[in-house]
Amino acid sequence: MSEMPDPIKNPEIQFTKIFINNEYVDSVSGKTFPVYNPATEEKVADVQEGDKADVDKAVAAARAAFKLGSPWRTMDASQRGRLMQKLADLIERDRVYLASLEVVDNGKPFADAYDADLGEVINVIRYYAGWCDKICGKTIPADGPMFCYTRHEPVGVCGQIIPWNYPLSMFTWKIGPALACGNTIVMKPAEQTPLSALYMGKLFMEAGFPPGVVNVVPGYGPTAGAAIAEHMDVDKVAFTGSTEIGRIVQQAAGKSNLKRVTLELGGKSPVIVFADSDIDFAVANCHHALFWNMGQNCCAGSRTFVEEAIYDEFVKRSIERAKNRKVGDGFQSGVEQGPQVNQEQFEKILGLIESGKQEGAKLGCGGKRTGEKGYFVEPTVFYDVKDEMKIAQEEIFGPVQSIIKFKSIDEAIDRANNTTYGLAAGVFTKDIDKALTIANSVQAGSVWVNCYDPGLIQAPFGGFKMSGNGRELGEYALHEYTEVKTVSQLSIIRNLYICPKSTILD
Amino acid sequence: MDASHRGVLLNRLADLMERDREYLANLETLDNGKPFSVSFATDLALSIKCYRYYAGWAGKNHGKTIPIDGDFFCYTRHEPVGVCGQIIPWNFPLLMQAWKLGPALCTGNVVVMKPAEQTPLTALYVAQLAKEAGFPPGVINMIPGYGPTAGGAIAEHPEIEKVAFTGSTEVGKIIQRSAASNLKRVTLELGGKSPNVVFADTDLDYAVEKSHFGLFFNMGQCCCAGSRIYVEDKVYDEFVRRSTERAKRRTVGNPFDPKNEQGPQIDEEQMNKIIELIESGKKEGATLNCGGDRAGDRGYFIQPTVFSDVQDGMRINNEEIFGPVQQIARFKDIDEVVERANTNTYGLAASIFTSNIDKALYMANSLRGGTVWVNTYDVFDAAAPFGGFKQSGSGRELGEYGLEAYTEVKTVTIRIPQKNA
Numbered sequence: 001m002s003e004m005p006d007p008i009k010n011p012e013i014q015f016t017k018i019f020i021n022n023e024y025v026d027s028v029s030g031k032t033f034p035v036y037n038p039a040t041e042e043k044v045a046d047v048q049e050g051d052k053a054d055v056d057k058a059v060a061a062a063r064a065a066f067k068l069g070s071p072w073r074t075m076d077a078s079q080r081g082r083l084m085q086k087l088a089d090l091i092e093r094d095r096v097y098l099a100s101l102e103v104v105d106n107g108k109p110f111a112d113a114y115d116a117d118l119g120e121v122i123n124v125i126r127y128y129a130g131w132c133d134k135i136c137g138k139t140i141p142a143d144g145p146m147f148c149y150t151r152h153e154p155v156g157v158c159g160q161i162i163p164w165n166y167p168l169s170m171f172t173w174k175i176g177p178a179l180a181c182g183n184t185i186v187m188k189p190a191e192q193t194p195l196s197a198l199y200m201g202k203l204f205m206e207a208g209f210p211p212g213v214v215n216v217v218p219g220y221g222p223t224a225g226a227a228i229a230e231h232m233d234v235d236k237v238a239f240t241g242s243t244e245i246g247r248i249v250q251q252a253a254g255k256s257n258l259k260r261v262t263l264e265l266g267g268k269s270p271v272i273v274f275a276d277s278d279i280d281f282a283v284a285n286c287h288h289a290l291f292w293n294m295g296q297n298c299c300a301g302s303r304t305f306v307e308e309a310i311y312d313e314f315v316k317r318s319i320e321r322a323k324n325r326k327v328g329d330g331f332q333s334g335v336e337q338g339p340q341v342n343q344e345q346f347e348k349i350l351g352l353i354e355s356g357k358q359e360g361a362k363l364g365c366g367g368k369r370t371g372e373k374g375y376f377v378e379p380t381v382f383y384d385v386k387d388e389m390k391i392a393q394e395e396i397f398g399p400v401q402s403i404i405k406f407k408s409i410d411e412a413i414d415r416a417n418n419t420t421y422g423l424a425a426g427v428f429t430k431d432i433d434k435a436l437t438i439a440n441s442v443q444a445g446s447v448w449v450n451c452y453d454p455g456l457i458q459a460p461f462g463g464f465k466m467s468g469n470g471r472e473l474g475e476y477a478l479h480e481y482t483e484v485k486t487v488s489q490l491s492i493i494r495n496l497y498i499c500p501k502s503t504i505l506d
Numbered sequence: 507m508d509a510s511h512r513g514v515l516l517n518r519l520a521d522l523m524e525r526d527r528e529y530l531a532n533l534e535t536l537d538n539g540k541p542f543s544v545s546f547a548t549d550l551a552l553s554i555k556c557y558r559y560y561a562g563w564a565g566k567n568h569g570k571t572i573p574i575d576g577d578f579f580c581y582t583r584h585e586p587v588g589v590c591g592q593i594i595p596w597n598f599p600l601l602m603q604a605w606k607l608g609p610a611l612c613t614g615n616v617v618v619m620k621p622a623e624q625t626p627l628t629a630l631y632v633a634q635l636a637k638e639a640g641f642p643p644g645v646i647n648m649i650p651g652y653g654p655t656a657g658g659a660i661a662e663h664p665e666i667e668k669v670a671f672t673g674s675t676e677v678g679k680i681i682q683r684s685a686a687s688n689l690k691r692v693t694l695e696l697g698g699k700s701p702n703v704v705f706a707d708t709d710l711d712y713a714v715e716k717s718h719f720g721l722f723f724n725m726g727q728c729c730c731a732g733s734r735i736y737v738e739d740k741v742y743d744e745f746v747r748r749s750t751e752r753a754k755r756r757t758v759g760n761p762f763d764p765k766n767e768q769g770p771q772i773d774e775e776q777m778n779k780i781i782e783l784i785e786s787g788k789k790e791g792a793t794l795n796c797g798g799d800r801a802g803d804r805g806y807f808i809q810p811t812v813f814s815d816v817q818d819g820m821r822i823n824n825e826e827i828f829g830p831v832q833q834i835a836r837f838k839d840i841d842e843v844v845e846r847a848n849t850n851t852y853g854l855a856a857s858i859f860t861s862n863i864d865k866a867l868y869m870a871n872s873l874r875g876g877t878v879w880v881n882t883y884d885v886f887d888a889a890a891p892f893g894g895f896k897q898s899g900s901g902r903e904l905g906e907y908g909l910e911a912y913t914e915v916k917t918v919t920i921r922i923p924q925k926n927a
Contacts, residue, residue: 077889078555078558078559078887078888078889081558081562082558085517085558123510126510126513126514126517127510127565129562130513130561130562130563130564130565130566131562131566132562133559133562133887133888133889134562134563134566134889134906136906147867432920433922433923436579436920436922436923437922437923437924440579440922440925440926441926458509458510458565458566475566475568489863489867491863491864491867491868
């Protein structure tokens with residue numbers, strides 16, 4: 001990796017309007033909403049607030065762009081790929097700016113925004129660009145004199161509602177497969193972090209995407225988000241966020257037009273550390289598994305199960321590591337942890353920390369706010385955590401690690417699975433049987449062996465149980481953006497090259 | 507190297523070819539003789555698209571996990587085959603190079619390529635671009651030379667794990683025999699004598715134009731040229747008349763002059779072979795409607811030639827001419843034409859012109875050719891597999907299918923304590 005460039009500490013916020021039909025427009029109501037920098041608690045912009053009326057406009061634009069005979073529908077699949085590659089080139093060009101914008105909006109350290117977030121963004125778009133002309137149906141040897149084949153068509157107008165923890169990354173996880181399959185999009189970025197999504201509008205135009213293919217409507221969940229989920233002319237909704245809202249989205253889809261639904265929701269992912277693993281390696285990985293992105297990760301390793309024999313040493317080293325975690329403004333170099341995204345999250349995390357103290361978990365370090373301005377929380381480690389405690393059951397979404405003791409592998413599996421969530425899991429062991437047993441037994445969409453969250457965009461990601469349904473990334477994501485049509489034609493079909501004449505051919 | 511990074515390198519190569527597109531097109535025309543307008547608009551475009559297509563496959567060559575009986579974890583790895591020898595022809599130098607390098611590199615193989623001795627120049631330039639793109643040393647090696655020597659060395663080499671050859675059926679057989687030395691995997695794209703069936707219910711002008719293109723494109727030097735045209739009785743005479751007229755209008759000359767549709771044949775050997783076959787056509791009694799001779803006395807130019815009343819036994823009906831010589835024959839009955847079309851040792855391509863949906867599908871299913879075109883000709887796409895039935899070759903290039911020849915499948919089976927579905 002080449003040298004890290006300098007961030008732009010005061011990036012100019014160029015786009016604050018709603019993006020529809022390749023134009024930036026004001027909200028129908030004229031209302032705006034504020035966007036804050038969580039490191040300073042200061043407002044950085046007023047963004048046009050989209051509501052139902054704006055969503056209606058965006059859906060109409062996306063529908064028009066999807067019509068038979070439209071530039072997008074008649075475009076060669078390989079050409080879609082070329083537009084996407086061009087988009088990736090433009091993001092690469094503006095990488096420093098976009099990473100800086102991400103820091104202002106979300107608070108994450110610039111090095112992470114530049115390297116991890118933007119790196120992934122570019123790779124995801126290039127990955128899906130490569131799929132465009134490889135989305136194939138089948139011809140099928142069905143019974144009878146039939147010519148039978150499937151077309152893999154786009155679903156249509158796709159509503160996409162994304163969260164604030166990885167604003168631009170989440171944006172590309174959604175648009176990548178959707179565009180590769182030929183859909184059109186109405187995207188609602190999180191109200192906490194709309195800025196990078198709005199900038200993308202300019203890049204879509206520059207790359208040459210026809211108007212209406214991608215539309216971005218910033219706004220709130222209960223208004224703009226609900227308008228998308230309930231819309232009678234949206235063919236599919238994809239939502240990433242909390243399980244609580246995920247249920248609302250699914251209900252809205254059922255109440256309206258039975259639009260297809262995919263959900264990426266919360267998690268309380270277990271990491272299981274066996275005594276035969278390299279303890280320093282496990283401590284470092286488990287620390288990263290929880291504390292990465294200020295703990296604001298749907299797949300954070302938030303229940304750390306450690307085998308009895310190494311438990312005490314593991315706790316000791318984890319506390320030491322957490323005490324050394326550098327917290328501060330994302331633009332400062334060397335910072336590992338920025339602020340939480342906003343006041344609401346900040347207070348929720350502190351509340352759950354209190355519950356941990358009250359319910360009798362042992363506090364190894366942290367446990368409170370740090371600094372007086374900005375939503376900074378001290379890296380916190382609880383140990384001797386019991387399964388029934390709130391901190392072991394509820395998603396905290398903050399820098400709070402819970403370390404739990406276990407004795408046997410079967411017990412670890414049962415306790416790991418004893419949750420309504422099922423997003424991810426990690427296991428640290430050198431033993432081949434243990435590794436494969438855990439991998440096969442844990443109810444989680446992603447299982448990481450001797451690593452955590454490697455960020456593999458070629459591999460599908462998604463939840464068991466109430467962590468969601470459907471898969472994103474990899475080839476599997478394409479299934480969610482494809483509508484299969486079977487065409488069966490009665491015809492004079494022979495497999496031999498000579499066949500008796502038929503009256504139909506006269 | 508991450509598989510996806512191989513894709514980044516292939517895309518970079520495509521970018522560089524785009525940068526040097528005009529130069530490459532000029533070099534291609536200088537070496538091969540095809541009109542510059544075609545080198546630029548077709549050969550370069552398709553070559554670049556091919557690299558981009560295979561760039562997109564890098565990181566997507568999935569193996570499987572398989573639910574076998576017993577307490578096992580079973581999966582396949584799709585590994586590269588290894589060192590691949592690739593021997594390419596002179597008719598589409600850059601494109602044939604792309605068809606070979608694309609799938610081989612995206613799947614992680616390394617390559618020893620021998621471009622045709624008639625047309626090595628663009629291949630060597632592309633090797634330099636590959637270096638500029640960042641391919642590590644030794645991944646792509648380019649050795650110009652002759653078939654019996656350099657080509658033979660590749661086909662027989664004990665440490666080459668696979669050979670891919672595009673060229674004549676005659677040499678393809680030699681390659682296959684040589685490969686037996688160490689059982690290297692073999693894929694072949696060979697010759698053809700592809701049938702083009704024109705029914706009476708089709709738009710005749712359109713069929714004439716497409717059939718003309720299907721034969722005369724690239725100076726007739728296309729493995730899949732539509733070189734046996736079967737025209738339904740009812741419209742036969744008119745088809746012959748219009749095809750002759752069209753051939754007479756075909757402009758032949760300096761390929762750098764934009765007004766010319768047809769350049770020279772590749773070399774003297776080919777030119778002589780074509781003229782010899784034209785003579786056989788005359789001798790065996792086919793009707794010569796136009797052309798039939800060399801054009802001019804400098805450069806290997808041949809007059810666009812149209813034979814009609816071609817009989818199945820004639821040499822011009824059975825042997826690959828690889829020149830601007832069109833054969834038109836008459837048919838009455840659909841089953842008759844299917845049998846005549848398929849009675850041939852080749853099986854590379856075929857086409858049908860008809861407006862009837864049942865005829866179209868019946869013919870498409872009955873004709874023994876790796877690629878069948880309906881109401882068109884010579885439509886190529888990096889995503890659609892291409893290859894021959896019978897002695898037109900074995901294996902398929904392009905599309906996802908093109909990855910198979912460059913993939914060695916390894917099955918791994920690991921014992922586990924307990925299998926659960």
